[in-house]
Amino acid sequence: MVNFEAQPVSPVFGAEITGMDLAVGIDDATFEALEEAFHAHGVLFFRGQSLLSADAQVGLARRLGPLHQHPAAPMDDADSAVFVIHAHRDSPVANGNGWHTDVSCDEEPPLATMLQIHQLPQGGGGDTLFADMEAAYRALPPEWRSQLKSLTARHESEHVYRGRYADRGVDDTDAIYPAAEHPVVRTHPDTGRPSIYVNRSFTTAIVGMEPDQSDELLNWLFNHVERPEFQIRFTWQQNDVALWDNRRLQHFAIWDYWPDERKGHRVSGRGTKPFFDPDAPEPPEPTIRLSIGALAARPGGS
Ligand SMILES: [Fe+2]
Numbered sequence: 001m002v003n004f005e006a007q008p009v010s011p012v013f014g015a016e017i018t019g020m021d022l023a024v025g026i027d028d029a030t031f032e033a034l035e036e037a038f039h040a041h042g043v044l045f046f047r048g049q050s051l052l053s054a055d056a057q058v059g060l061a062r063r064l065g066p067l068h069q070h071p072a073a074p075m076d077d078a079d080s081a082v083f084v085i086h087a088h089r090d091s092p093v094a095n096g097n098g099w100h101t102d103v104s105c106d107e108e109p110p111l112a113t114m115l116q117i118h119q120l121p122q123g124g125g126g127d128t129l130f131a132d133m134e135a136a137y138r139a140l141p142p143e144w145r146s147q148l149k150s151l152t153a154r155h156e157s158e159h160v161y162r163g164r165y166a167d168r169g170v171d172d173t174d175a176i177y178p179a180a181e182h183p184v185v186r187t188h189p190d191t192g193r194p195s196i197y198v199n200r201s202f203t204t205a206i207v208g209m210e211p212d213q214s215d216e217l218l219n220w221l222f223n224h225v226e227r228p229e230f231q232i233r234f235t236w237q238q239n240d241v242a243l244w245d246n247r248r249l250q251h252f253a254i255w256d257y258w259p260d261e262r263k264g265h266r267v268s269g270r271g272t273k274p275f276f277d278p279d280a281p282e283p284p285e286p287t288i289r290l291s292i293g294a295l296a297a298r299p300g301g302s
Pocket of ligand 1: 095096100101102251
């Protein structure tokens, strides 16, 4: 029986789901309705949840398909698919503290990520920002979109992951961290909608461009996709669950609560190789109008 409500949290994307207890499991009809909501809104926020066991969370994530193994993070002993999110007084870094799409350096980056926050910082903070890369794409003039569609970008992770989890006992002396090339504009495999697929954390170069030209274009794109018009900000309550689509969104976990502690469990579903389908329909009109002057001339454009 389908029995939940999806309430949009902005005119652009994101929805809060109420009336559903994830701990009791999801029947097939409800799962189908949730998938529809997921494709419509890009990220779903499940309020009023109880603490999910690692098994329960993994079981839910498996409904989306096979699970993704993180290339660097220390995983939960009980289940290697569970990535423990934990920042505290002695943390040298906090996970996700910069704009990124999860593990876009993988050949097959995660399709979706499900995060439950078990422990909130005592003094508040620890919100997560999300940004809609479909809206960012639609806001560009058609001729700019055409130019971007012909480009491929390199995503790397050595600079992100090397030594990152040393404080959690990870010795990565012999580790080789992934790198991949992906289209700058990708087509969503389920909805057919295009989105911009470069992010400040992992994307290092436009393939085939001179380094200066590549840096200039990427910086322009990073600044564009990080505009607040494409964003929402989620304030967690204890045991809230967020499920986001890595094929459509970027996110940024704000570390404004140090020296407080924040803890949770993350599980990701394995995705497929990003692609661009030239026959996929173009969105006709931007759904966000940027003020005149906001789209300052892009580098290398005419
Ligand atoms: Fe992330």
